[in-house]
Amino acid sequence: MSTTTPPAAGSDQAVRPTDPSALVAALREHLAPADVLTDPAAVEPYRSDVTGLRAVRPPAVVVVPRTVEQVQAVARAATAHGVPLVVRGAGTGLAGAAAAPAGGIVLSTEGLAGIRIDADDHVAVVGPGAITDHVDLAAREHGLMYAPDPASSQISTIGGNIATNAGGLRCVKYGVTRESVLALDVVLADGTLLRTGHRSVKGVTGYDLVSLIVGSEGTLGIVVGATLRLLPAPTHVRTLVVSVPSLPDAGRAVGAVTGSGVRPSTVELLNAATLENIDAHSGTDLVDRHGGGLVLVRTDGPGADAEITALADALSAAGLAAQVLDDAEGERYYELRRTGRGHRTDLWSVGEDVAVPRSALVPVLEAIEEIGRRFDVEVTAVAHAGDGNLHPGLSTPRRHGETEPPARLHEAADALVRAALAHGGTISGEHGVGIAKRRWLADELGAEQVALQRAIKAVLDPAGILAPGGFLADDGVAPR
Numbered sequence: 086m087s088t089t090t091p092p093a094a095g096s097d098q099a100v101r102p103t104d105p106s107a108l109v110a111a112l113r114e115h116l117a118p119a120d121v122l123t124d125p126a127a128v129e130p131y132r133s134d135v136t137g138l139r140a141v142r143p144p145a146v147v148v149v150p151r152t153v154e155q156v157q158a159v160a161r162a163a164t165a166h167g168v169p170l171v172v173r174g175a176g177t178g179l180a181g182a183a184a185a186p187a188g189g190i191v192l193s194t195e196g197l198a199g200i201r202i203d204a205d206d207h208v209a210v211v212g213p214g215a216i217t218d219h220v221d222l223a224a225r226e227h228g229l230m231y232a233p234d235p236a237s238s239q240i241s242t243i244g245g246n247i248a249t250n251a252g253g254l255r256c257v258k259y260g261v262t263r264e265s266v267l268a269l270d271v272v273l274a275d276g277t278l279l280r281t282g283h284r285s286v287k288g289v290t291g292y293d294l295v296s297l298i299v300g301s302e303g304t305l306g307i308v309v310g311a312t313l314r315l316l317p318a319p320t321h322v323r324t325l326v327v328s329v330p331s332l333p334d335a336g337r338a339v340g341a342v343t344g345s346g347v348r349p350s351t352v353e354l355l356n357a358a359t360l361e362n363i364d365a366h367s368g369t370d371l372v373d374r375h376g377g378g379l380v381l382v383r384t385d386g387p388g389a390d391a392e393i394t395a396l397a398d399a400l401s402a403a404g405l406a407a408q409v410l411d412d413a414e415g416e417r418y419y420e421l422r423r424t425g426r427g428h429r430t431d432l433w434s435v436g437e438d439v440a441v442p443r444s445a446l447v448p449v450l451e452a453i454e455e456i457g458r459r460f461d462v463e464v465t466a467v468a469h470a471g472d473g474n475l476h477p478g479l480s481t482p483r484r485h486g487e488t489e490p491p492a493r494l495h496e497a498a499d500a501l502v503r504a505a506l507a508h509g510g511t512i513s514g515e516h517g518v519g520i521a522k523r524r525w526l527a528d529e530l531g532a533e534q535v536a537l538q539r540a541i542k543a544v545l546d547p548a549g550i551l552a553p554g555g556f557l558a559d560d561g562v563a564p565r
């Protein structure tokens with residue numbers, strides 16, 4: 086999806102020259118032969134995530150452990166042989182964080198996908214390879230739900246969601262992945278199994294290592310089990326849409342919703358270019374209906390009806406006409422937002438992910454439009470607007486004979502990230518830093534905090550085995 090050219094994936098920095106055959110033999114002592122892949126064709130699908138970012142050399146081996154003990158054995162082998170190890174969920178990541186390490190090990194969690202619902206305690210106990218939607222569906226059989234819902238929930242794994250601290254459309258009400266993780270089982274680089282967190286609703290003993298692991302992008306440990314908070318599933322959902330002809334209208338709509346006293350379960354903003362994309366891809370007529378843009382708002386739970394009426398009234402008071410949809414139409418709009426957009430192969434494109442304070446949403450949207458004009462790139466924008474989380478898309482036409490995107494696309498992406506930082510925002514709202522965004526890491530965190538974060542990694546992973554080419558890589562890459 087992203088076509089930026091950040092530093093090559095999977096830096097070789099932790100790799101000591103090693104004999105791959107000795108490593109593979111060590112792994113085969115613990116895993117079934119079919120779960121240790123070395124054939125180039127079998128390894129190839131594990132080399133990158135959705136970004137396509139990849140190391141110049143393939144990994145030496147892909148392993149598919151079926152037990153926690155096997156994960157521990159793989160970690161010990163990686164440490165003993167001094168080879169880098171990258172954990173892989175479903176490879177839907179948008180930051181290149183799951184890119185395979187050159188000559189190293191990819192540990193796929195697809196063989197660790199168990200799901201158990203403990204309805205009395207409102208928790209799910211799951212393996213890292215469990216598909217996000219499968220956890221939610223299993224919970225629904227008990228009248229419960231797993232709340233975080235990245236738009237990739239049909240294909241992403243819980244382990245990947247935890248490692249990226251994934252957000253989603255419902256997170257404006259229910260919080261991002263971090264808020265739903267009670268306890269984690271984590272295998273460290275030396276093979277130690279760490280059990281951290283608590284199964285009880287409350288628990289404050291010691292440092293909060295669960296929060297440290299959540300969002301750590303596979304650099305601190307391998308999540309092998311998770312205890313997840315479940316909530317009562319809302320039986321009732323209501324949806325409204327508001328046409329927003331201009332950016333100030335969009336700002337007023339979001340402000341009216343978030344200032345209404347009602348806590349909606351979804352507040353999404355789609356600009357005109359995004360509506361055009363959906364129309365072209367899904368055969369809809371959103372541009373005709375909504376022109377310059379659209380805000381989609383949902384409420385859920387027993388109060389959904391009263392709340393959607395209150396929100397429509399608040400929007401009306403702000404001079405905006407809300408249209409409350411029937412259930413079928415509400416679902417249709419929701420699905421169009423989640424899955425209605427298409428990927429255009431005739432364009433070079435960069436999908437961005439930044440987050441800003443809600444009050445900065447409109448200024449940053451204006452800045453993005455100005456950046457589009459300044460660098461002559463097309464701009465689309467989708468936002469989890471209630472969270473201030475923007476996903477602008479930047480693109481230019483692919484010209485005949487071009488083998489890589491024009492420099493102005495990277496320059497526009499750089500200007501966009503810097504605009505978010507200048508407005509008090511962050512370089513990633515939910516997709517993570519990975520390889521794709523690490524050149525901006527120090528711009529946000531500062532050198533001291535980057536050094537501190539590297540020191541924390543060194544405590545848990547002193548040999549630098551886990552994702553050495555990831556967001557904390559110290560390979561001299563200067564911010565672009």
Ligand SMILES: Cc1cc2nc3c(=O)[nH]c(=O)nc-3n(C[C@H](O)[C@H](O)[C@H](O)COP(=O)(O)OP(=O)(O)OC[C@H]3O[C@@H](n4cnc5c(N)ncnc54)[C@H](O)[C@@H]3O)c2cc1C
Pocket residue numbers: 134135171172173174175176177178179182183194213214234235236237240241242243244245246247248249250251252253254302303304306307308309515516552
């Ligand atoms: C169409 C589409 C829509 C998307 N929508 C959203 C969205 O709404 N919100 C959002 O946040 N993201 C979204 N994403 C991005 C992506 O789906 C998420 O980042 C997701 O959490 C990645 O899960 P995964 O299983 O694919 O992980 P991978 O891509 O395989 O890995 C991602 C990172 O997690 C690490 N990791 C994976 N499993 C483990 C483990 N068990 N232990 C330690 N580290 C691990 C990897 O090493 C890597 O650093 C979307 C992606 C696509 C393609």
